[in-house]
Amino acid sequence: MRKVFKKVILFTLVFGIIIVIFPKTNAEYINNATTENETLNDAIENVKFYSSFNYQTLTQDKLNKLTADFYLPVEYFGVSISYVIDSEYLALSQETEIINLRQGTSTIEKEVLKVTVLNLPNIIKGEQEFVIQATFNYLEKSFTYNYQGFITPVIPDDFLGGALYTLVRYGKMFLEGAGLTLLISLIGTVLGFILALFLATAKIIAPTPQDKALGRFLKIFFNKLSSTYITIFRGTPMIVQASFFWYGFGLFGNALLCGLFVVSLNTAAYIAEIIRGSVNTIDKGQTEGSLALGLSYSQTFIFVIFPQAIKNSMPAIGNEFVINIKDTAVLSVIGIFELFNQTKKITSLHYRQLEAYAIVALIYLILTYSITSILKLIEKRMGMKPLELTSSN
Amino acid sequence: MKRFILSFTILIFGSLFIACNGNTTTQETTEQRETLVVGMEAAYAPFNWTIDASGAYEGAVPIDGTNNYADGYDVMIAKLIAEELNMNLVIKAVEWEGLIPSLVTSEEIDLIIAGMSPTAERALTVAFTNEYYQSTHVVVLRTDSVYNGSTSILDFSGADVVAQLGTIYDDLVVQLTGANHENPLGDVPTIITAIKEGTYDLTILELPVAQAVVESNPELTFIEFTEGNGFDISYEDSAVAIALRQGETDLLNSINAILANLTIEEREALMAEAITRQP
Numbered sequence: 001m002r003k004v005f006k007k008v009i010l011f012t013l014v015f016g017i018i019i020v021i022f023p024k025t026n027a028e029y030i031n032n033a034t035t036e037n038e039t040l041n042d043a044i045e046n047v048k049f050y051s052s053f054n055y056q057t058l059t060q061d062k063l064n065k066l067t068a069d070f071y072l073p074v075e076y077f078g079v080s081i082s083y084v085i086d087s088e089y090l091a092l093s094q095e096t097e098i099i100n101l102r103q104g105t106s107t108i109e110k111e112v113l114k115v116t117v118l119n120l121p122n123i124i125k126g127e128q129e130f131v132i133q134a135t136f137n138y139l140e141k142s143f144t145y146n147y148q149g150f151i152t153p154v155i156p157d158d159f160l161g162g163a164l165y166t167l168v169r170y171g172k173m174f175l176e177g178a179g180l181t182l183l184i185s186l187i188g189t190v191l192g193f194i195l196a197l198f199l200a201t202a203k204i205i206a207p208t209p210q211d212k213a214l215g216r217f218l219k220i221f222f223n224k225l226s227s228t229y230i231t232i233f234r235g236t237p238m239i240v241q242a243s244f245f246w247y248g249f250g251l252f253g254n255a256l257l258c259g260l261f262v263v264s265l266n267t268a269a270y271i272a273e274i275i276r277g278s279v280n281t282i283d284k285g286q287t288e289g290s291l292a293l294g295l296s297y298s299q300t301f302i303f304v305i306f307p308q309a310i311k312n313s314m315p316a317i318g319n320e321f322v323i324n325i326k327d328t329a330v331l332s333v334i335g336i337f338e339l340f341n342q343t344k345k346i347t348s349l350h351y352r353q354l355e356a357y358a359i360v361a362l363i364y365l366i367l368t369y370s371i372t373s374i375l376k377l378i379e380k381r382m383g384m385k386p387l388e389l390t391s392s393n
Numbered sequence: 394m395k396r397f398i399l400s401f402t403i404l405i406f407g408s409l410f411i412a413c414n415g416n417t418t419t420q421e422t423t424e425q426r427e428t429l430v431v432g433m434e435a436a437y438a439p440f441n442w443t444i445d446a447s448g449a450y451e452g453a454v455p456i457d458g459t460n461n462y463a464d465g466y467d468v469m470i471a472k473l474i475a476e477e478l479n480m481n482l483v484i485k486a487v488e489w490e491g492l493i494p495s496l497v498t499s500e501e502i503d504l505i506i507a508g509m510s511p512t513a514e515r516a517l518t519v520a521f522t523n524e525y526y527q528s529t530h531v532v533v534l535r536t537d538s539v540y541n542g543s544t545s546i547l548d549f550s551g552a553d554v555v556a557q558l559g560t561i562y563d564d565l566v567v568q569l570t571g572a573n574h575e576n577p578l579g580d581v582p583t584i585i586t587a588i589k590e591g592t593y594d595l596t597i598l599e600l601p602v603a604q605a606v607v608e609s610n611p612e613l614t615f616i617e618f619t620e621g622n623g624f625d626i627s628y629e630d631s632a633v634a635i636a637l638r639q640g641e642t643d644l645l646n647s648i649n650a651i652l653a654n655l656t657i658e659e660r661e662a663l664m665a666e667a668i669t670r671q672p
Binding site (some may be wrong): 006051053056061062133154155157169170172173176194243246247248249250253254255256331334335337342344345346348349350351352353354 | 403405435436437438442443444445448449450451456458459460461472485486487488489490491495498501580581582583586605608609610612617631658664665671672
């Protein structure tokens with residue numbers, strides 16, 4: 001009796017374990033389940049949305065920058081798909097329609113639901129996320145999958161909206177351009193100033209009766225050289241100089257360096273004339289005085305006349321910097337991405353010029369006005385200081 | 394005085410920083426492969442345009458020496474060619490007038506892929522590949538224009554027509570019988586603005602460009618002509634081709650082989666892709 005009881009318990013245990021491990025040993029059912037899952041997975045992975053433009057496939061990249069209506073297929077190889085969209089910007093139509101997709105040379109028909117873009121967010125709000133909840137149904141099984149995307153603002157038709165859009169959307173491009181414009185004008189002015197010191201000196205120094213033949217010759221030679229240089233660079237437009245050096249010679253093999261070179265050379269010619277004019281305004285008595293005190297001719301020039309002349313010409317040189325901020329716009333012709341060129345590229349994105357040029361005019365105005373104010377402040381402070389002639393003795 | 398020098402230096406380095414940050418990324422991917430430098434205007438959508446990093450699609454290519462990206466049909470073609478040739482692609486933005494000098498004189502670029510038509514005049518200085526796109530020419534005008542609704546190039550008598558300087562568009566103006574041929578302007582955005590403002594009645598553009606224009610300017614539309622009513626255009630004017638230096642036969646042949654594998658359907662698909670990508 002005990003043995004029988006033991007056997008019964010053993011049997012129940014083994015059978016129970018078998019039942020637990022293989023809950024439903026229905027082979028057909030397992031097969032069905034895997035194919036159902038596979039079909040569903042296949043549908044989830046391969047189902048495509050179609051843009052209303054030429055019925056192009058919407059990739060994830062395009063879903064992230066959505067601006068126009070699109071279509072959702074209701075069926076994928078036997079898997080029926082239903083959608084829920086919870087977004088104030090999108091509306092899902094209730095009725096299906098048929099679109100003709102072009103595949104190679106043939107077209108195929110597709111039954112789809114249309115999603116209409118009700119309105120687009122404005123540029124201040126920025127892009128708005130939306131989620132398309134797609135439910136895939138196949139035989140008994142169903143699976144829900146979420147597709148994410150962003151509705152992106154487009155440029156409004158009116159001027160103010162367009163200007164705001166351009167400013168916010170492309171603000172970084174404007175800023176980079178402004179940075180480069182400042183950089184080129186600043187370096188150009190500084191380098192131009194250094195070069196101008198030599199040019200002005202060469203133009204001012206006149207041969208004296210005490211000079212020997214060689215000194216006389218050199219003085220006249222540099223004088224003429226400097227004059228010719230100034231005449232050429234002041235007498236030709238910077239746009240021509242830039243094109244000449246860049247398209248003619250491909251100078252330095254780098255447009256930016258070539259541009260800097262041109263600005264420096266150009267500015268030097270103008271500043272040299274400013275310094276020369278400033279030297280001429282220094283009273284003759286100063287030269288006579290320092291010569292009488294025993295300073296040599298060159299000492300007089302370097303330590304007495306030049307410092308005063310340069311100090312007096314500082315406002316004009318600062319002005320040259322402000323002028324350069326505006327004039328470097330012509331460097332766009334050799335493809336430097338300064339402020340004006342950046343703006344040109346922005347206009348070509350939407351073929352809308354008015355907005356972009358209004359903004360860039362404002363940016364130039366802010367740049368020049370603020371720098372003029374800073375320079376005025378500096379002038380004021382410099383004017384209050386005593387002449388720093390003692391330091392050179 | 395010292396303080397001014399100090400602030401001056403800070404200003405210089407400050408603007409240097411603004412201007413140069415981010416430039417380094419373009420130079421990181423220099424492997425053993427040779428580089429292929431492609432020049433384009435980067436201002437002729439949908440063939441090529443400039444966009445900042447935040448608005449760039451995957452696949453846009455950085456413009457050399459800037460923080461901007463280039464995208465468009467030309468960029469897709471350039472990428473395709475660089476990939477097939479196993480070269481690193483570098484894109485430079487060059488003004489339209491400067492493209493051929495940059496290729497021939499300063500040799501700053503190796504190829505021009507810029508929606509350029511292989512005219513006989515240009516073929517004197519550069520070599521052209523086979524066409525990589527062939528387009529039709531259309532007339533762009535305001536929707537409220539009296540000329541809207543015309544169906545033939547003979548319907549534009551009295552219209553003020555402006556077109557881009559130095560392009561095939563300007564040469565086609567004479568075919569609009571009876572129309573006034575105005576002085577050409579420098580670039581397409583300027584022309585579009587002038588037409589919107591009513592300064593001129595219409596302009597001539599390639600179909601994809603016209604589509605891009607109309608997309609963001611709803612007050613404009615374009616007229617496509619049916620066979621026999623449109624412009625009489627030679628092959629060299631309706632096609633766009635890649636320009637390279639004369640004598641580089643190997644490069645020319647390999648690019649032609651790559652283009653031969655690109656079917657018309659694939660080209661149209663790329664162009665449609667470019668038009669949707671255009672912001």
